[in-house]
Amino acid sequence: PQVTLPAGALAAAKAAKTPPDEFYCMRLLEATGLVVVPGSGFGQREGSWHFRTTFLPPDHQLEDVLGRLGTFHNKFLATYDTHSTEL
DSSP, rough: OOOEEEHHHHHHHHTOOOHHHHHHHHHHHHHHHHOOOOGGTTTTTTTTBBOOOOOOOHHHHHHHHHHHHHHHHHHHHHOSSSEEEEE
């Protein structure tokens, strides 16, 4: 999926010398234990960023997994600011 990240996250990724999608994916892993793969590793079009994922939890855990992803994303946006830039 393509995500919109705030300018602060783009700056933090640049400071870490990490592509923005990789920065996002690593923060997601650290915060939730959910593993996604940055799209920048797949030769994507210049200036476009995304991540790839496959979630395989049992049906009864899917709502929890998606909830953790949503909660992380909202906290990530709030942490890095509210001025968004399309990523």
